[in-house]
Amino acid sequence: QQPVQSPQAVILREGEDAVINCSSSKALYSVHWYRQKHGEAPVFLMILLKGGEQKGHEKISASFNEKKQQSSLYLTASQLSYSGTYFCGTGYNFNKFYFGSGTKLNVKP
Amino acid sequence: EAGVAQSPRYKIIEKRQSVAFWCNPISGHATLYWYQQILGQGPKLLIQFQNNGVVDDSQLPKDRFSAERLKGVDSTLKIQPAKLEDSAVYLCASSLLAVGTYEQYFGPGTRLTVT
Numbered sequence: 288q289q290p291v292q293s294p295q296a297v298i299l300r301e302g303e304d305a306v307i308n309c310s311s312s313k314a315l316y317s318v319h320w321y322r323q324k325h326g327e328a329p330v331f332l333m334i335l336l337k338g339g340e341q342k343g344h345e346k347i348s349a350s351f352n353e354k355k356q357q358s359s360l361y362l363t364a365s366q367l368s369y370s371g372t373y374f375c376g377t378g379y380n381f382n383k384f385y386f387g388s389g390t391k392l393n394v395k396p
Numbered sequence: 397e398a399g400v401a402q403s404p405r406y407k408i409i410e411k412r413q414s415v416a417f418w419c420n421p422i423s424g425h426a427t428l429y430w431y432q433q434i435l436g437q438g439p440k441l442l443i444q445f446q447n448n449g450v451v452d453d454s455q456l457p458k459d460r461f462s463a464e465r466l467k468g469v470d471s472t473l474k475i476q477p478a479k480l481e482d483s484a485v486y487l488c489a490s491s492l493l494a495v496g497t498y499e500q501y502f503g504p505g506t507r508l509t510v511t
Contacts, residue, residue, distance in 0.1 A: 328487060328502035374438050386438035
């Protein structure tokens with residue numbers, strides 16, 4: 288029941304955009320997005336609960352499709368500080384929770 | 397507001413030895429989680445507590461791993477006996493209520509090396 292994340296890795300130049308996808312074979316209760324820098328703990332970015340929901344601010348945002356089986360994280364005009372591994376976490380009900388395998392993002396000057 | 401505290405930060409043991417990790421969640425958070433994160437992988441949920449009751453431990457290897465959360469606050473995760481494949485970072489997290497609806501706050505983790 289682990290969600291599938293794609294791509295596995297992305298290399299960007301500062302100012303470029305990226306999209307990270309997270310998909311499940313069945314409808315989700317919720318989707319969480321976290322960022323983890325090397326040697327540190329994951330840090331919460333946002334949570335989506337409703338089909339069709341879009342959330343976030345100008346530079347980092349996310350969407351949850353109507354069927355609640357896919358979510359995408361959008362990183363626009365990337366900065367060096369965006370580098371790290373991005374994980375989606377999916378809840379199938381309020382008790383079951385699984386993280387994806389992660390997408391490693393490397394932003395270069 | 398103090399974050400999630402964990403100790404020790406690092407531990408090196410030999411296989412077949414025992415080890416215990418401690419976690420103190422954010423004050424007022426009812427839900428506490430233990431995750432195992434093997435290098436290069438996403439965190440894997442081992443056990444979830446709601447106050448001092450177990451909500452989900454379906455991925456906890458119960459023949460060697462045990463966890464408790466006495467009085468609904470601090471928690472301890474134990475491995476006895478350890479195997480080489482237990483080498484990982486053990487993360488503790490807490491949230492206000494159930495995982496589906498509320499963000500999780502993670503502690504710094506304990507890096508375990510089993511030799």
